Amino acid sequence: MNQSSEPLVLGIETSCDETAVGIVRGRHLLANVIASSVEEHARFGGVVPEIASRAHLEAMPAVIQEALKIAKVSLNDIDAFGVSAGPGLIGALLVGTSAASGLAVGLDKPLFGVNHLSSHLAVDALDETKPLRPAVGLLVSGGHSSIIQVNDFATDIRVMGATIDDAAGEAFDKIARLLELDFPGGPAIDRLAVDGNSHAIDFPRGLQDSDYNFSFSGLKTAVSRYLQKTPDAHRADVAASFQEAVVDVLLSKAIAACAATGIDSLIIAGGVAANSRLRALAAERTAILGIELRTPPLALCTDNGAMVAVMTSLAVSAGIKPSQTGLEALSTASVNQPIWA
Ligand code: KG4
Ligand code: ZN
Secondary structure (H helix, E strand, C coil): CCCCCCCEEEEEECCCCEEEEEEEECCEEEEEEEEECHHHHHCCCCCCHHHHHHHHHHHHHHHHHHHHHHHCCCHHHCCEEEEEEECCCHHHHHHHHHHHHHHHHHHCCCEEEEEHHHHHHHHHHCCCCCCCCCEEEEEECCCCEEEEEEEECCCEEEEEEEECCCCHHHHHHHHHHHCCCCCCHHHHHHHHHCCCCCCCCCCCCCCCCCCCCECCHHHHHHHHHHHHHCCCCCHHHHHHHHHHHHHHHHHHHHHHHHHHHCCCEEEEECHHHHCHHHHHHHHHHHHHHCCEEECCCHHHCCCCCHHHHHHHHHHHHCCCCCCCCCCCCCCCCCCCCCECC
């Protein structure tokens, strides 16, 4: 390996609407470049897969070049390539896996197909001074919500519970549409809720008697009915009360998982981890209980290439075999499998 014993890794992420490339040396972040097609989808109220795939194709060469420039390295210096191989939009994933395979084969370097979901959690490892230790992971994104026991990012992660219907981010996006807010709905609700009273409306907390599974469909119906019955509703109160219901249930279950496993460390990752109320309430509750809270910086909560690069770097360090050439992209994949065979 070049210059240092730590692997220099380039990671590519294209599972949804972000074309993203990250470069790390070991667990040290050198570059994180993101081109988003979000504005092209906004008028459709959701991500249009064909538009996302086309945008990835167009953006990919420049995003790779920019990341190499920022990291002050050349393609020939890279020791290993990583790519989000699933879950995600299949056409979008294929642009990433094709680009990464082309680079790896062309430069005769190993390629790792990584799980997009586990890499959301692994972004927590992006600080070489921080010891790697077990944690409970609350993974909350647009497509997935689960509670995970993370013993080791690359080799041992176990799902404890997951949503049985909508993902947390999906619930934010759907309620935002009811409130006639812009897409993506999460940040829009977060902003509107600042001016609202989170105790104004007592929206239901789903699946309170199940340990670690979530359900957001009842909450969605309750908000929808409330808006129908209350045409002059104070929208900021609705946003704040809805947000409080989601955040409360996510944290109650994540903290219960810490107690059950005896793990006193909580990682919150995925797009919804950018939510300001989730971060504030998590800080409050974990401080009272003496649980260490690990939340990525805002820019690393939503999809990015740094998470793929660090996940790959951890796999290299763990001695995991690279994925096979012709690596498959999968639209659905369990979080339990961090690296593709
Ligand atoms: O992880 P991510 O970027 O993409 C997926 O893998 O799904 O997550 C995107 C989701 C969207 O549903 C978006 O509305 C939500 O994360 N999100 C937020 C916030 N920022 C992004 N939800 C609540 N509050 C936010 N500040
Ligand atoms: Zn994601």
